[in-house]
Amino acid sequence: VTEFELIYKLINTQTVERSDVLTGIGDDCAVLAVPDGYSLAVSMDTLVSGVHFPDSASAFSVGYKSLAVNLSDLASTGAMPAWISLSLTMPVADENWIREFVSGIFQLASQYNVQLIGGDTCSGPLSISIQAHGFVKKPLLRSGARPDDLIYVSGHLGDSALGLRAYKAEENIAEGCLKRFNQPEPRIELGLWLTQVATSCIDISDGLVSDLGHICEKSCCGADIQMASIPLSDEFKAYFNQQPDYITAITFGDDYELCFTVNEQHSAAIDAYSNQSGLRLSCIGKIRSSGSVCFLDHDNKIITINNKGFEHFK
Amino acid sequence: VTEFELIYKLINTQTVERSDVLTGIGDDCAVLAVPDGYSLAVSMDTLVSGVHFPDSASAFSVGYKSLAVNLSDLASTGAMPAWISLSLTMPVADENWIREFVSGIFQLASQYNVQLIGGDTCSGPLSISIQAHGFVKKPLLRSGARPDDLIYVSGHLGDSALGLRAYKAEENIAEGCLKRFNQPEPRIELGLWLTQVATSCIDISDGLVSDLGHICEKSCCGADIQMASIPLSDEFKAYFNQQPDYITAITFGDDYELCFTVNEQHSAAIDAYSNQSGLRLSCIGKIRSSGSVCFLDHDNKIITINNKGFEHFK
Numbered sequence: 001v002t003e004f005e006l007i008y009k010l011i012n013t014q015t016v017e018r019s020d021v022l023t024g025i026g027d028d029c030a031v032l033a034v035p036d037g038y039s040l041a042v043s044m045d046t047l048v049s050g051v052h053f054p055d056s057a058s059a060f061s062v063g064y065k066s067l068a069v070n071l072s073d074l075a076s077t078g079a080m081p082a083w084i085s086l087s088l089t090m091p092v093a094d095e096n097w098i099r100e101f102v103s104g105i106f107q108l109a110s111q112y113n114v115q116l117i118g119g120d121t122c123s124g125p126l127s128i129s130i131q132a133h134g135f136v137k138k139p140l141l142r143s144g145a146r147p148d149d150l151i152y153v154s155g156h157l158g159d160s161a162l163g164l165r166a167y168k169a170e171e172n173i174a175e176g177c178l179k180r181f182n183q184p185e186p187r188i189e190l191g192l193w194l195t196q197v198a199t200s201c202i203d204i205s206d207g208l209v210s211d212l213g214h215i216c217e218k219s220c221c222g223a224d225i226q227m228a229s230i231p232l233s234d235e236f237k238a239y240f241n242q243q244p245d246y247i248t249a250i251t252f253g254d255d256y257e258l259c260f261t262v263n264e265q266h267s268a269a270i271d272a273y274s275n276q277s278g279l280r281l282s283c284i285g286k287i288r289s290s291g292s293v294c295f296l297d298h299d300n301k302i303i304t305i306n307n308k309g310f311e312h313f314k
Numbered sequence: 315v316t317e318f319e320l321i322y323k324l325i326n327t328q329t330v331e332r333s334d335v336l337t338g339i340g341d342d343c344a345v346l347a348v349p350d351g352y353s354l355a356v357s358m359d360t361l362v363s364g365v366h367f368p369d370s371a372s373a374f375s376v377g378y379k380s381l382a383v384n385l386s387d388l389a390s391t392g393a394m395p396a397w398i399s400l401s402l403t404m405p406v407a408d409e410n411w412i413r414e415f416v417s418g419i420f421q422l423a424s425q426y427n428v429q430l431i432g433g434d435t436c437s438g439p440l441s442i443s444i445q446a447h448g449f450v451k452k453p454l455l456r457s458g459a460r461p462d463d464l465i466y467v468s469g470h471l472g473d474s475a476l477g478l479r480a481y482k483a484e485e486n487i488a489e490g491c492l493k494r495f496n497q498p499e500p501r502i503e504l505g506l507w508l509t510q511v512a513t514s515c516i517d518i519s520d521g522l523v524s525d526l527g528h529i530c531e532k533s534c535c536g537a538d539i540q541m542a543s544i545p546l547s548d549e550f551k552a553y554f555n556q557q558p559d560y561i562t563a564i565t566f567g568d569d570y571e572l573c574f575t576v577n578e579q580h581s582a583a584i585d586a587y588s589n590q591s592g593l594r595l596s597c598i599g600k601i602r603s604s605g606s607v608c609f610l611d612h613d614n615k616i617i618t619i620n621n622k623g624f625e626h627f628k
Contacts, residue, residue, distance in 0.1 A: 028387040073342040131356075139345045
């Protein structure tokens, strides 16, 4: 058994079998059937060791997160996940590492009935590219926000930033934050529901400042955000005692929560969905017809923000 | 302009605009329409600097080849290319390099009306992942070969192996071989035509020994190949004078020619297609009901082959 065959064997252990996969792993191409009446939504993200995750991250969480960030893109488009391709590049094939890595991917994949349909394995510095495919009838785009729309975010912002500190400074960070960094939860169900009510949507990967900026740019509008409305977890607040670091919460990113806009007539429906699902949905501000993304303090004064969030090659 | 915006700008210079791309670059997902009656064929390949191409390869040829190897997978499935996603990881964003790289991709993409619909850019050691999407009605698989089918290969084998030698040993290799290594031609038109006649098909990326082995394994059969029938280019033969290195030609790979099987009733149609298209198609042997892939000399004696072709992590 060569190391190549070993990887192939481990990758073939997935139990999800979808009837729309006409030819899966083991041929030159996968051959797939998109259901009638649906468009195909695709997203591709690459994670590089030492850039997107610490070199010391567990293989399980590297696998889990590699899939989670891709499913998060499907969530923000309101798509139902279906298939993934995986390209794994690593210096030497380590059986235990790959076994854990694959089980991290497959755990999350099973949750959404996602089938691995192909990919590639290479020798080289550790990095993972995943392409996720999903189905969508009425996609959520960045470009649909309208003046006076309310702006919401799901969950809490900033926990992932604290989670990374646990790696970097070896600080005693609450387990919840570490888990939010290692295994972010793609908001698939929320995205599917939002196709009925939202005018625009994006996932918060690069930080709220940057990602809401994308919505405003594509929708040709501005936004006023009440800084005090930014949802923070109890763990985040406890870590900072009385003075939570809002700037970190809105600029670090890696949260994979959804930021979306809705006409205010839907605010009651949003509250009802939040109550029923148990997922916190916070109204943080309003779309303006022009201007940029402004964060306001208690006195409605604009807070200056220098750190614009995660950018590659900075 | 940040380096990130620079890459985005260069990648956005593509002129191909397909009507089935409902949302292209610039949102969380691309949203795409697969035509009625067709299945989706997808393939993902990663190229790592120093593994799949020499560190000294030109940016243009790295871009061209990254796309070519993916289109070759679509060709061997008999699919019509449509869209690609690109993930580019590089240590520092070098504007000139990226400009050349992108123009290599776009030159080949334009030839087949392929649109770049999304992707990712990361900081890290140079590597490129491309996912190619195409449409197919009746896919060519590895598993359809039947006993007594004739085995064909397109073009010539071994030129790419010589092309690499030009890099490695700085030998004086003919231009044609270097070009075949740097810019292999995906056999898209041949693949589309073969959906009407072939029983199985694969592209020769890992070497004929290995790739024909995949057909035999998936089709539960063996194969007898006449070594003297392996098609070699004049350049290849000239390099080796009187004793061409057949073992290199059948084991090195990186040729991206198609190896396919057909019922012998179609041999005249194959010849006619070859004449009309100007693409050499050589009958190299026959499928057997059992056994392995055997290469035979002039006296029908089996030639022992030790080098099984390209394997990752070897």
